[in-house]
Amino acid sequence: MNRTESTVRAAVSRAFTLLEVMIVIVIILAIAGLVTVNLMGSRDRATEGNVQIQLKSLRDALNQFSLEFNRYPTDDEGLAVLWDKSRLSEDADQAKWRRFVEEPIPTDAWGTEWIYLQVGERAPEGKFDLLSAGPDKQEGTEDDINVWPKSALEGIDGSRSSGGSSAPPPPARP
Numbered sequence: 001m002n003r004t005e006s007t008v009r010a011a012v013s014r015a016f017t018l019l020e021v022m023i024v025i026v027i028i029l030a031i032a033g034l035v036t037v038n039l040m041g042s043r044d045r046a047t048e049g050n051v052q053i054q055l056k057s058l059r060d061a062l063n064q065f066s067l068e069f070n071r072y073p074t075d076d077e078g079l080a081v082l083w084d085k086s087r088l089s090e091d092a093d094q095a096k097w098r099r100f101v102e103e104p105i106p107t108d109a110w111g112t113e114w115i116y117l118q119v120g121e122r123a124p125e126g127k128f129d130l131l132s133a134g135p136d137k138q139e140g141t142e143d144d145i146n147v148w149p150k151s152a153l154e155g156i157d158g159s160r161s162s163g164g165s166s167a168p169p170p171p172a173r174p
Contacts, residue, residue: 048145050109051132054105054109055114055130055146055147057105062082062100062128065100071118075116075117076089079105083103084104110134115131115139127148130146131144
């Protein structure tokens with residue numbers, strides 16, 4: 001056996017086989033898949049958290065508007081009146097207006113306009129409705145994000161319990 005043959009055999013015995021390379025590739029793909037799945041869940045939670053923060057900012061701006069004008073914006077004025085003076089109704093005192101939101105927030109993170117009603121149907125008494133339709137962009141589904149915490153919504157008709165008291169009814173008289 002000459003020297004070149006022994007060098008070639010030594011190099012071949014140190015090289016990876018195709019099977020070994022394929023196993024390494026499968027392991028890398030499995031790890032990448034797990035990381036991707038975990039990151040996607042985090043991204044969805046982060047987006048929902050961002051929407052909740054935006055809702056609270058809009059709620060606070062609406063409350064400031066109410067302090068200035070002694071009312072919430074009308075449905076026609078909408079949320080745009082918080083950053084656009086031209087949306088203010090004609091009978092309102094134009095001199096009181098100021099920018100209530102620094103940067104306009106016309107839509108939620110999914111590109112859907114906010115749902116706002118001056119007289120709330122799903123809010124505590126005397127408050128406005130303000131919510132996002134959520135990732136499915138359909139109002140009235142489970143993924144809707146409401147600015148009012150669930151504890152503030154207890155006792156309001158709709159998908160929540162409609163009873164005002166948790167006490168049992170009085171016993172029937174004979």
